[in-house]
Amino acid sequence: MEKISIKIEETIDKIKKIYGNSSDINTRIINIKGTKIGCIFLESSSATATISDFIIKSAIYAEKSKTIFDNLFNTLKNKLFNCQLFTIENFKDFPYYLSSGFTIIIVDGNDKAIVMETRANLDRGITESTSEPIIRGPKDSFTESHSKNLGLIRKRIKDPNLWFDEIKLGRRTKTRITIAYINNIADKIKIRKIKDRLNEIDIDGILDSGNIRDYLTSQKSIFPQIKSSERPDTACQELLNGKIVILVENSPFILILPTVFLDYIKSPEDQNQKSINISFTRILRFFALIITILTPAIYIAIATYDQNTIPDKLLISLAVQREGVPFPTFFEIILFMTVFEILRESDLKSPTNMSTAMSIVGALVLGQAAVDASIVSPITIIIVAITSICSLIFQDSDFINGIRFWRFLFILASSMLGVIGILSMSLIWITKMASLENLNTSFLSPIAPFDKTGNQDAIIKEATPNIYERPKYISSKNIIKQGGRK
Amino acid sequence: MKKALTVIIICLLLCGCEDYAELNNLSIVTAAGIDKAGDKYEVTLLIANSPKNETTNKEGEAKTTVYQGKAKTIAEAVKIIDKKTPKQLYFSHINVVVISEEIGKEGFLNVADWLIRHPQTRNRFYLMQVNENKAGDVLKIISPLESFPSQSIATLIESNKNSRSVGDTASYSNFIGRILETGYEPIMSTIKINGTVKEGSTQENLETTEPKTYLSLGPLAIYKKDKLIETTTKKQTDLIYVITNEAKELLYNIKYKNSSINIFSNAVKTKIKLKNENSVDIYVEAKGSIYEANGNINLNSTSEIENIEKIWKTSMKKDLIKLIKQIKTEYKSDIFGFGNMIYKNYPQKWKKIKDKWNEKYFNNLNINVHTKTEIISTASLTKTLRDDEK
Numbered sequence: 001m002e003k004i005s006i007k008i009e010e011t012i013d014k015i016k017k018i019y020g021n022s023s024d025i026n027t028r029i030i031n032i033k034g035t036k037i038g039c040i041f042l043e044s045s046s047a048t049a050t051i052s053d054f055i056i057k058s059a060i061y062a063e064k065s066k067t068i069f070d071n072l073f074n075t076l077k078n079k080l081f082n083c084q085l086f087t088i089e090n091f092k093d094f095p096y097y098l099s100s101g102f103t104i105i106i107v108d109g110n111d112k113a114i115v116m117e118t119r120a121n122l123d124r125g126i127t128e129s130t131s132e133p134i135i136r137g138p139k140d141s142f143t144e145s146h147s148k149n150l151g152l153i154r155k156r157i158k159d160p161n162l163w164f165d166e167i168k169l170g171r172r173t174k175t176r177i178t179i180a181y182i183n184n185i186a187d188k189i190k191i192r193k194i195k196d197r198l199n200e201i202d203i204d205g206i207l208d209s210g211n212i213r214d215y216l217t218s219q220k221s222i223f224p225q226i227k228s229s230e231r232p233d234t235a236c237q238e239l240l241n242g243k244i245v246i247l248v249e250n251s252p253f254i255l256i257l258p259t260v261f262l263d264y265i266k267s268p269e270d271q272n273q274k275s276i277n278i279s280f281t282r283i284l285r286f287f288a289l290i291i292t293i294l295t296p297a298i299y300i301a302i303a304t305y306d307q308n309t310i311p312d313k314l315l316i317s318l319a320v321q322r323e324g325v326p327f328p329t330f331f332e333i334i335l336f337m338t339v340f341e342i343l344r345e346s347d348l349k350s351p352t353n354m355s356t357a358m359s360i361v362g363a364l365v366l367g368q369a370a371v372d373a374s375i376v377s378p379i380t381i382i383i384v385a386i387t388s389i390c391s392l393i394f395q396d397s398d399f400i401n402g403i404r405f406w407r408f409l410f411i412l413a414s415s416m417l418g419v420i421g422i423l424s425m426s427l428i429w430i431t432k433m434a435s436l437e438n439l440n441t442s443f444l445s446p447i448a449p450f451d452k453t454g455n456q457d458a459i460i461k462e463a464t465p466n467i468y469e470r471p472k473y474i475s476s477k478n479i480i481k482q483g484g485r486k
Numbered sequence: 487m488k489k490a491l492t493v494i495i496i497c498l499l500l501c502g503c504e505d506y507a508e509l510n511n512l513s514i515v516t517a518a519g520i521d522k523a524g525d526k527y528e529v530t531l532l533i534a535n536s537p538k539n540e541t542t543n544k545e546g547e548a549k550t551t552v553y554q555g556k557a558k559t560i561a562e563a564v565k566i567i568d569k570k571t572p573k574q575l576y577f578s579h580i581n582v583v584v585i586s587e588e589i590g591k592e593g594f595l596n597v598a599d600w601l602i603r604h605p606q607t608r609n610r611f612y613l614m615q616v617n618e619n620k621a622g623d624v625l626k627i628i629s630p631l632e633s634f635p636s637q638s639i640a641t642l643i644e645s646n647k648n649s650r651s652v653g654d655t656a657s658y659s660n661f662i663g664r665i666l667e668t669g670y671e672p673i674m675s676t677i678k679i680n681g682t683v684k685e686g687s688t689q690e691n692l693e694t695t696e697p698k699t700y701l702s703l704g705p706l707a708i709y710k711k712d713k714l715i716e717t718t719t720k721k722q723t724d725l726i727y728v729i730t731n732e733a734k735e736l737l738y739n740i741k742y743k744n745s746s747i748n749i750f751s752n753a754v755k756t757k758i759k760l761k762n763e764n765s766v767d768i769y770v771e772a773k774g775s776i777y778e779a780n781g782n783i784n785l786n787s788t789s790e791i792e793n794i795e796k797i798w799k800t801s802m803k804k805d806l807i808k809l810i811k812q813i814k815t816e817y818k819s820d821i822f823g824f825g826n827m828i829y830k831n832y833p834q835k836w837k838k839i840k841d842k843w844n845e846k847y848f849n850n851l852n853i854n855v856h857t858k859t860e861i862i863s864t865a866s867l868t869k870t871l872r873d874d875e876k
Contacts, residue, residue: 303508303509304506304507304508304509305505305506305507306505307507307509307512307576307578308578308579308606308608312514312516312534312579312581312637313637315509315514315579316514316516316534316535316579316634318509319509319510319512319514319535320535322508322509322510323510323535324510325510328508329508329509418505
């Protein structure tokens with residue numbers, strides 16, 4: 001606690017010194033009936049029009065009026081038109097408010113200061129989601145503005161039991177982090193655990209929700225254990241299921257805890273369509289997952305060890321295709337997998353107007369020319385293409401990268417041991433996944449451990465009118481979701 | 487954790503990729519032909535994936551090559567071929583094995599051991615016998631409709647499975663199974679080369695609209711144990727399939743009132759029942775329709791149809807009895823497995839007779855044939871054309 005000096009010039013000098021006389025720091029001293037008041041604000045983060053309209057104008061009117069102020073500080077505090085206005089006594093709070101776009105009003109002879117919200121509008125509007133586009137369902141998405149994000153959730157769930165707990169993290173960034181949950185559904189132990197873990201963070205800056213992701217998982221795993229989303233409807237759906245949502249200031253991506261494996265094969269659209277079609281789509285996504293992890297490994301295993309499992313016409317065709325290719329099958333696959341990953345990475349990073357050139361080079365030059373030059377066989381291109389198409393069905397890029405890692409492990413195992421290698425690697429994979437756990441929730445729930453309520457909306461989704469209870473594995477509190485059960 | 491990782495890495499390195507083989511280093515054998523040349527075996531292998539000087543073979547189109555080796559044993563002959571081919575021979579995709587008449591007469595089991603014992607071969611291939619020609623020559627005939635000879639033989643068998651009843655008798659596992667089973671003698675399908683081998687093995691055979699040389703399926707060959715007894719005729723083959731209940735289609739010609747009638751039947755059902763130790767009942771039930779009828783027959787009248795049914799019934803019965811008698815007395819080979827039925831139902835009796843079953847007791851077996859026929863339709867015409875003229 002550092003006291004505010006009663007002399008306003010002294011305070012202003014001090015602030016200017018702290019900010020190193022930065023060009024955007026602005027001060028204004030106004031005389032009201034012999035008493036000096038000072039306004040301090042950062043012109044970069046505050047709306048100067050608001051300051052002139054509501055502070056400077058009021059002060060000048062006060063100067064002109066005939067009223068005599070016996071206590072100017074209290075009068076200002078009561079008469080200024082603004083809903084976010086409060087007093088502070090600690091000088092150390094000054095930088096936080098200034099940088100957040102507040103204006104500090106100090107009155108000569110007072111050791112308190114009034115702070116008033118005059119934030120500049122520095123964010124883009126609410127736009128359509130780009131990372132999780134859907135056809136049927138609400139189109140809005142979270143933005144960088146923290147209060148807008150909270151509003152998008154609040155506007156959907158009007159229950160006062162929707163609670164927002166705020167923590168400020170980051171020594172330098174002082175980022176606002178909000179833990180949102182529905183009080184009488186969410187598991188208290190999980191909320192406490194999350195808060196404990198967040199409070200342990202002592203880092204200089206948090207710029208995105210991705211920065212705190214790693215602090216919230218207990219184990220190191222290749223698959224992400226926290227799903228992130230930029231869709232308010234997904235966030236609300238998960239809140240209603242009893243999950244906990246973490247919003248980070250300046251980040252359009254929220255974090256959803258606890259996340260299980262099956263959450264990645266679900267899509268935000270799933271709640272808006274007929275359940276039987278969704279069940280079919282989810283089975284399709286599950287197959288895509290298996291295909292994208294196993295296809296290259298299975299191809300290597302049967303093409304280099306178990307040729308007798310290939311039907312004869314196909315085998316002969318494959319053998320003729322491989323004629324003249326100088327590399328071993330394993331190397332061929334690894335080479336083209338890597339080329340594809342590089343292509344994907346560069347496509348993500350390149351500006352949109354360059355992506356046409358990229359796809360021409362990628363598809364025509366690499367694909368066709370490599371086959372013509374006998375560097376790879378056509379079947380390799382097919383395998384890599386199927387694998388990559390199937391991996392792009394998933395929206396979470398962290399999850400895709402997790403799949404990629406395991407795919408390479410499977411390729412390695414199958415190139416050394418063939419089908420036996422794939423089998424043993426599958427064992428390792430399943431064991432690894434089953435051993436993952438976060439916030440007392442197993443990664444493979446509700447399948448293992450089996451949970452009946454959770455399985456109503458796992459891979460097979462029952463019709464919404466028939467789901468009466470929310471999944472128990474998330475929270476066992478207040479389990480009834482829908483009334484009218486016979 | 488580190489220890490476990492080290493163990494895993496060492497294990498992976500120790501395995502040494504034992505069965506590792508790249509696809510383009512394999513010579514995929516899809517058919518084999520086995521001949522007898524003097525006291526030596528001549529083995530012919532058909533290799534399906536030879537690019538034949540075409541370095542850019544993009545369509546997955548395969549060209550075939552045939553290699554031959556001659557030695558005292560099959561294994562040695564294969565070794566000789568292995569030295570001739572630059573790549574490693576790969577046997578798991580053998581589709582067809584063709585043996586010559588001489589091999590059949592000498593005994594197939596001399597050859598079979600290598601085919602079963604080899605770790606790569608599977609028992610799901612077709613086993614055929616070729617009469618008159620050499621087995622190796624069958625593999626050389628190029629068919630205009632299939633990319634390589636073994637495929638054309640396999641397709642020939644598979645497409646005929648329904649129509650001309652080749653059935654499971656063509657498969658190798660069936661043949662071996664029958665040899666090993668008690669009281670059963672095997673039969674083998676035959677294949678025939680029509681035309682000359684020289685013309686059939688060149689590219690020119692593909693370029694003509696009417697192939698000069700082609701392969702066709704022949705009648706069945708009757709074996710006793712592993713030795714060839716006799717090759718039957720086309721008609722006998724059809725009737726053998728009727729008795730073994732494998733006939734899916736049967737075209738039967740009968741004479742009625744000076745006219746020739748063809749009856750087509752696609753529902754022939756046969757049941758064999760063992761009456762007692764010494765007699766067997768064969769029930770044949772055939773439903774058919776008139777396929778072709780020339781002459782003055784009124785197909786509208788029920789009595790005429792009944793007459794035709796009766797004649798069909800008696801003539802089929804006569805033919806079947808004649809066939810069974812021929813097999814009993816001339817070939818002395820129980821290809822229908824009556825012995826097997828006795829073995830299963832009267833094991834005590836079988837013990838006494840099994841040594842002389844084919845020679846003596848099979849001949850003494852009382853076989854009664856019961857036929858039942860029914861004409862279900864006369865197809866699109868109710869009268870014969872000659873009948874209409876009047």
